[in-house]
Amino acid sequence: xxxxxxxxxxxxxxxxxxxxxxxxxxxxxxxxxxxxxxxxxxxxxxxxxxxxxxxxxxxxxxxxxxxxxxxxxxxxxxxxxxxxxxxxxxxxxxxxxxxxxxxxxxxxxxxxxxxxxxxxxxxxxxxxxxxxxxxxxxxxxxxxxxxxxxxxxxxxxxxxxxxxxxxxxxxxxxxxxx
Amino acid sequence: xxxxxxxxxxxxxxxxxxxxxxxxxxxxxxxxxxxxxxxxxxxxxxxxxxxxxxxxxxxxxxxxxxxx
Numbered sequence: 091x092x093x094x095x096x097x098x099x100x101x102x103x104x105x106x107x108x109x110x111x112x113x114x115x116x117x118x119x120x121x122x123x124x125x126x127x128x129x130x131x132x133x134x135x136x137x138x139x140x141x142x143x144x145x146x147x148x149x150x151x152x153x154x155x156x157x158x159x160x161x162x163x164x165x166x167x168x169x170x171x172x173x174x175x176x177x178x179x180x181x182x183x184x185x186x187x188x189x190x191x192x193x194x195x196x197x198x199x200x201x202x203x204x205x206x207x208x209x210x211x212x213x214x215x216x217x218x219x220x221x222x223x224x225x226x227x228x229x230x231x232x233x234x235x236x237x238x239x240x241x242x243x244x245x246x247x248x249x250x251x252x253x254x255x256x257x258x259x260x261x262x263x264x265x266x267x268x
Numbered sequence: 269x270x271x272x273x274x275x276x277x278x279x280x281x282x283x284x285x286x287x288x289x290x291x292x293x294x295x296x297x298x299x300x301x302x303x304x305x306x307x308x309x310x311x312x313x314x315x316x317x318x319x320x321x322x323x324x325x326x327x328x329x330x331x332x333x334x335x336x
Contacts (some may be wrong), residue, residue: 266309268299 097184104178111175115168122164126157138216139232145220155219163208170201189262192255199248206240272332273306278323293318 126134132142134156148156176194185191214231279286290300293315302308303315316327323329 263309267312268295268303268308268310268315 100186101182104181108175108178108182111171111178115171119161119164119168122161123157126153126160134216135220137213138220139213140217140220144224148220152219152222156216159215159219160212163205163212166201166208167205170198170205173197173201187254187258187261189255189258192251192258195251196248196255199244199251203241203244203248206237206244210237270334270336271306272334273304274330274332275300275304275319278325278330279304282323284323289319289322292322 129137131145131148134148134153135142135145173194174197177191177198180186180188180191180194210231210233279289286300286304287297290297293300295303295315299308303311316330319325319330320327
């Protein structure tokens with residue numbers, strides 16, 4: 091395949107992904123807010139891994155607190171998606187190995203890691219908010235194999251992005267040799 | 269930087285153009301210009317060898333250390 095055709099395809103896919111990422115970054119937090127505002131008490135309790143029968147109603151202040159809590163990891167992820175657009179812009183310019191690309195990748199991996207860790211805390215904290223004022227309550231963080239697998243993969247991606255950032259810096263320096 | 273590149277002097281002494289030298293080394297005139305102004309981080313041995321070959325000189329003729 092001709093290099094120009096490949097480049098055109100990269101530009102096209104980068105543009106499409108750029109639009110998709112922007113849309114996701116905007117829509118995802120809004121969707122979480124809307125969902126949180128319209129969920130029934132039973133659904134909220136179920137999402138917090140607590141018995142829905144214990145919480146037949148959710149007060150407005152608790153609901154607002156839960157929505158704010160739930161939207162934080164999504165906002166972090168949205169920021170990561172927006173940072174990833176820097177890499178796509180570089181791809182559109184044909185700069186596949188520039189330092190900006192790998193810095194954006196590392197930034198994305200960091201936000202992904204932060205969002206995953208924050209999401210771990212959301213479930214028990216939601217339960218805590220629900221049970222605030224109750225006589226009894228418990229707090230437990232559950233980490234499943236899926237979460238560990240995600241964390242390892244994200245850490246690997248972060249490390250790769252870091253190494254490539256260093257490699258790009260070396261390449262930049264080498265380019266200044268004649 | 270306390271290293272002076274004397275490439276312009278050497279070219280003038282020998283009456284040869286930068287374009288011919290750039291062509292002989294295999295680098296662009298823009299890069300040769302940067303080298304002449306000492307605005308590069310380093311010079312490859314391969315480049316140095318080609319310059320010395322073209323100008324019939326020693327590496328020491330091209331570079332001078334200036335104590336600050």
